[in-house]
Amino acid sequence: MQIHVVRQNETLFSIAQTFGTTAQDIIEANEVPNPRNLVVGQTLVIPIAGSFYWVQPGDSLFSIARKFNIPLAELARVNNISPNQPLRTGFRLYIPTGKKEKAEFNGYVEPFGKTVPKNLEDSAREAAPYLTYLAPFSFRAKRDGSLEEPPLGNLPSIAKANKNVMMMVITNQEEGQFSDELGRILLTNQNIQTQFLNNIVATAKKYGFRDIHFDFEYLRPQDKEAYNQFLRRAKKRFSQEGWLMSTALAPKTSAGQKGKWYEAHDYKAHGEIVDFVVIMTYEWGYSGGPPMAISPIGPVRKVLDYAVTEIPPSKILMGQNLYGYDWTLPFVPGRDTAKAVSPQQAIQLAAKYNVPIAYDQKDQAPHFDYQDEKGKKHKVWFEDARSIQAKFDLIKELKLRGMSYWKLGLSFPQNWLLIVENFDVVKR
Numbered sequence: 001m002q003i004h005v006v007r008q009n010e011t012l013f014s015i016a017q018t019f020g021t022t023a024q025d026i027i028e029a030n031e032v033p034n035p036r037n038l039v040v041g042q043t044l045v046i047p048i049a050g051s052f053y054w055v056q057p058g059d060s061l062f063s064i065a066r067k068f069n070i071p072l073a074e075l076a077r078v079n080n081i082s083p084n085q086p087l088r089t090g091f092r093l094y095i096p097t098g099k100k101e102k103a104e105f106n107g108y109v110e111p112f113g114k115t116v117p118k119n120l121e122d123s124a125r126e127a128a129p130y131l132t133y134l135a136p137f138s139f140r141a142k143r144d145g146s147l148e149e150p151p152l153g154n155l156p157s158i159a160k161a162n163k164n165v166m167m168m169v170i171t172n173q174e175e176g177q178f179s180d181e182l183g184r185i186l187l188t189n190q191n192i193q194t195q196f197l198n199n200i201v202a203t204a205k206k207y208g209f210r211d212i213h214f215d216f217e218y219l220r221p222q223d224k225e226a227y228n229q230f231l232r233r234a235k236k237r238f239s240q241e242g243w244l245m246s247t248a249l250a251p252k253t254s255a256g257q258k259g260k261w262y263e264a265h266d267y268k269a270h271g272e273i274v275d276f277v278v279i280m281t282y283e284w285g286y287s288g289g290p291p292m293a294i295s296p297i298g299p300v301r302k303v304l305d306y307a308v309t310e311i312p313p314s315k316i317l318m319g320q321n322l323y324g325y326d327w328t329l330p331f332v333p334g335r336d337t338a339k340a341v342s343p344q345q346a347i348q349l350a351a352k353y354n355v356p357i358a359y360d361q362k363d364q365a366p367h368f369d370y371q372d373e374k375g376k377k378h379k380v381w382f383e384d385a386r387s388i389q390a391k392f393d394l395i396k397e398l399k400l401r402g403m404s405y406w407k408l409g410l411s412f413p414q415n416w417l418l419i420v421e422n423f424d425v426v427k428r
Contacts (some may be wrong), residue, residue, distance in 0.1 A: 001421045002046035003385045005359075006038045019046045020139050020197070021180040031413045033344050036294065041357030042347055042368070047320035055091040068095050074419035081110030103395065103423040104402035105165065106278065109155065109409065116153030123408045124155055128162035130419045131427050132322060133211060135167035137390040137407070139203065140174070145195030147203055156207055158193055163427040165244070168209035170200065171216070178218040178394075180260070186220070187226040197237055204382045211275075212238050220264035228269040235273055244275040251281050251303040252320075256309070282321040287338045291327040291379040292363040294319060295365035296388050308398055317404040320391055322412050324382025342410035346382035357384075363389040386415040390392075392422045 002019055010022035012035055027035050029047040053064060062082060065072040076083040080091050087093075107127050128134060136155055140148040147170070160164045172183040186196055200212060212234070217225060231247070238245050247270050250261045255268070270277055281300045285292040300318070307316055324346050325338035341349070346366075350357050353370035360367060360373055366380045395403060402423075404413075417424065 002048055002051040003389060003416050004044045004046050005386070006040055006042040006044065006138045008040055010038060011315070013044070015044065015357055019048055019052065021048055022048060024149060029413070029417060031344065031411065033348045039350045039355075039357055041359065042350070043357075043366070043414070045385050045414045046418070047406045049225075049398040050094055050096045053093045053094065055087045055089055057089050059087060059089075061085065061087060064093065069098055070096065072418040084220075088354075094374060097421070100422065100424045101396060102426050103400075104132040104276075104317065104426045105130060105134070105367045105419065106135055106402075107131050107171065107407065108137045109364055110137040111151050111153070114135060114151055116151050117157060117243065119290065120409050121154050121158065123239045123411075124158050127405075127408050127416065128158050129166055130416045130425055131162070131164050132428060133167045133404075134159040134162075134164040135169050138173065138210060138215065139200075140170040140171055140229060141182060141186055141196065143182055143192070145186070145192040145199060145266070149203070152207065152251040160208075165211050165428050166207065166209045167211040167213045168200070168204050168207075169215055172219070180218055180220045180223075183216055183224055183227075183264075183300060187223050187230050189244050193230065193233070196235060200234075201237065201241065204241070207420050209243070211244040211246055213246045213248065213278075217248070217250065218260050218266075219264035221260065221358045224264040224266055227264055228266055228273065231270070231273045231318070245273075246278065247274050247331040248278045248280060251279055253302050267307060267310035271315055274315070276315045276317060276401055278317045279303060279318055280319040280406070282319050282406065285381050287340065291325070291329075291338070293360065293363040293365035293381050294324060294383070295391075296360075296365060297387075297394070298362065300391070301394060302412055304394065304398055304400070307402075313399045314401050316400045317402050318391060318395060318399075318400055320403050320405055321383065322389075322407065323406050323410045324380060327378040327379045329379055338410060340410070341380065341382060342412060343382050343384060344381050344411045344416070349378075354426060359384075359386060383412065383415075383419060388415050388418055389422075392418060396422075 016023045025047050030044055065075045072083055078096055109124050136150050172179055175183055235245050249265045252262050281303050282295040284299055285294040323340045326341050327338040350368050355368050355370045357366050357368045365387045366384045370378050
């Protein structure tokens, strides 16, 4: 597949001609929301076998072969040129599809209320072929060790049909907020903890969960070792059932990082105890903060560079957002809240207000500005094929287990196309 960035005066027809495909194939693959009004800077995934590369200044056949991890002789052969042939800038090379690596993918899905809305079930059904795990969010632990269940609807049958492992996500949330006091009770009161584990086992058997996933956040720093001991006890119990166990971790850059979100999350211990972790490498740009990329590649890399020194890379799922934010300017933290938008909705906004999409090379993220009908200025940061490919390249470089998405329900068809292009999805 080819990632193409729309230029001035290009149409779907002219782009299709360039790559030897059809406009309709491009529309269907990308679910293009604006086929008659493409935006300069909009990214399209071209559904062709392999891709094309235009030679840049300083390139050689050797450097290009190394860039795409293709034997030099093979690259020369498929392009019918000599391995020693000098390349002129602008010369087009065909890059065959390389060997895919195996990777695992998780998708959280968060239904509210007493039922799973149809749009969430549809989103889960669309994503499930590309997922290893499907994770309803969440079973909320209670102070007596019982569990408050989320609605599951057809999610178990969707998972079964697509060979997804159902992930039982358990949180220390009370009234929508993570509670350190609830965490303290569950981690330090052995009688309640025993009842808690018994309830988890009974519930997992009832619904067919095969991975037990603890997302315990904002714990008291002094409960770090209690959390580690609880995980050891839980792992022993769940292993008797043949289940996996995983945890969600705050995005730390050092073992001694201060802050209530970080201190009780012991990367080294989790790496030793659990089968895998999800590291929440997103929300640098968030709804209550100033406009910026949601998961800028630099900070993401810094977290993962540290993580692989404490946790085996084969146990790490990189967290990734499936959404962007639309900030109204001037944005005042504490007063204003940004609106979540899907990548498709972001493109529609850029098309509606006829503004180009820019791409920040440092953060590896697309963004644009617009002014609405009321004269209010806006800033939008979101995700596209380029930003996701940058994360997939990082997964390959660091040899991580895969990626975990927060969260299903916001349309991003290019992401699923690129999973297939880059990886063989592990099914369990």
